[in-house]
Amino acid sequence: MNIRQERNGDKLVLYIEGRIDSNNFQALSDFVKNNLSGVKDLTLDLEKVDYISSAGLRTILQAQKIMDAQGKMCVAHVNDDIMETFELTCFTDFLTII
């Protein structure tokens, strides 16, 4: 998994690439914990993510909780398979998916 960030003032876009699973979610989790201070608008671009397991879901939930406190967050370019997982786990209820 690679994470590329694009910052623009208090706006942050994270371009994630690869899979987010138990093997590598830690990298994203750490990034979220350490790099979101001052960010008011976070976008997770999942265009190049082809797999998310529950470990990945937890990380996204973690990010959502942080952003709920300091601004807003949205998830972009979700593929069909991942969308199904979001729906199954009702993540669609609180995620802003664009």
Next chain:
Amino acid sequence: MAIEGKLTRFLNKRNWIIPLLFVSMIVFLVLAVASYETRKYAVELGHLPHLRPDFAFSIGGEIAAMFVAIIMTFSILPSYKRHSGYIRIFVTVLAAGCVCIFFDILQMLADSIPAFTSLNKVLCILVFMSEAGFFFFFYLYATYALQCNGKVTKIVNVIMYVALATFIVLPLINFFYPIYFTINDGGEYGRNSATWWLCRVPFVLMVFGIIAAIITSKERKGSKIIVLLYVALPVLSIAAGGFFYGVSILYTAMIVALVLIYSFIFSDHERHLYSTNKELGLATNIQNAMLPSIFPAFPDRKEFDIYASMKPAKEVGGDFYDFFLIDDDHLGLVIADVSDKGVPAALFMMASKIMVQNYAMLNISPKEVLTKVNKQICSNNQTEMFVTIWLGILDLKTGILTASNAGHEKPIIKKPDGHFEMMNDVHGFVVGWNKDAIYKDYEIKLEKGSKLFVYTDGVPEATNSEGKFGRDRTIGAIRKYEDQSPNEILRGMNEEIEKFTGKADQFDDITMLCVEYRGLNEKTKNLSYTYEAEIGKIDKMIEPILNSLKEIGVDSKTAYKIRLAMDEVLTNVCSYAYAPQTGEVVIKSEITTAPKSLKLTIIDEGKAFNPLEARDPDLDATVEDRKIGGLGIFITKNIMDELSYKREENKNILVMKKTFE
């Protein structure tokens, strides 16, 4: 035919009419010739004066005309029962002509003999009376030839009936008053010059009637011209001398005209008949093309074998069979019989066939298909036809046959180690009769090696001089071939039926369908391997199974879910089972091809832990309240069909099952 008058109905109901008229004509001819010869003999003996030469000429022509009429009737005789309508009218006109000619000949023979004065008078009256009949039928035949049935024709017909009645009665007045003619003292016929024109009225009426028919007819111009010739001949004959008493060629001319028009119409009809036959042939071809007839029908499907055959009694029949794949795993089977034969039944059959298949393709149960087809046919059925249908849908994976029977013959079924037996199935009402008819489904499980035979009543009702083939013989015959393939079974049945019926005509279509359920040869692929329970190795644990699933044709979307489910379970094992130490995880998989399924067993020797007892996450909770965790097993439960856990010999054994569509 166009005109349905009382007269034609009378003629059509009496099959003996043509032979009777034929015999009568011969009698009249024999009597006429005998009288003529007697008269000549009497002349030779010197008892009677010579016959006038113009009379002799006329009589010769008239006898020839009678001959022609008899020969024409003779040619119709072999198939007299089948002919109706205009052919019967035609023979009637010829007979009327013969009667007329007969009296005319006798009158000429009796003329100028003082001793026969009274007879002459009676004969003259009879000539006029029969002539009215002859003209009437002559007109009627023209309207038939032109297929007239319009208003004008109806009015003219009434006039003609009135004229017929009038001019049959009118000559009788001559007994008391010489309205048409006089017979002088020498026994010689003479016209009453003042009112003689009256006897020509029927002829004129006939000519006008025919001309009216020609004008109002919708027939082709060719036919009209021919009928014009038909009326022209008598008119010309009158112009040529008919007005002069003595030369009587009118009747002869009329017979000749009749024969001419008949020949024309006959050849015209033959041409029509030819094209109709050609169209019938086309209809048969279309009908045959609609039934699946290429065998083996599904060469790449090993789980069943099917064969069907239809032997129509007439060129086009009302039976049909059909079979089609509704989807990869469902085979639709149909056998049906329309309550009629010929082209109308064939059209009805085609409509029924299309409807049954269309509804069956919706993947609804047989009873629902029959209910819908029945409603649809009933809503438009203006014929008295109906259709019996047996419809079965065979699940090729399980061998379960769901069927519904709308008044059709009972299916005959053979279990793998048994004999063909007739099955007493639930019967619904025939389709197309009552829109509210109710149909029921029934289920039979076909074990691998079972055979199903369905057929139409042409099989049990095949007949020879001693009786019917019958149900018992049907069962007996099919048992002889029960170990063979559907193709061989049908061939055997056809032979048995042919042997039974011998040379007897086939009355009904013989239609049969046989299917053998072979089932799938299930292939199982078992994998078993052991890994260090490390998160980093999860990919490697999953990969071989995903590859095997790909081999049996599981699509990538489903494979994604299997990966996810396995990932969640294995993540659990790798994360918690042995923590903080490490251990091993054993993964066993069983993959079957039919049905496509996966059984996974994941075994670890770590701490006892039943993941199924983990509480499902609260999916309705708000973000703040949502706990991190519990999601993985929830996802797995949702993806797999079955999850079970047991603890045995200090091992956690988790079994997951999934059957793929």
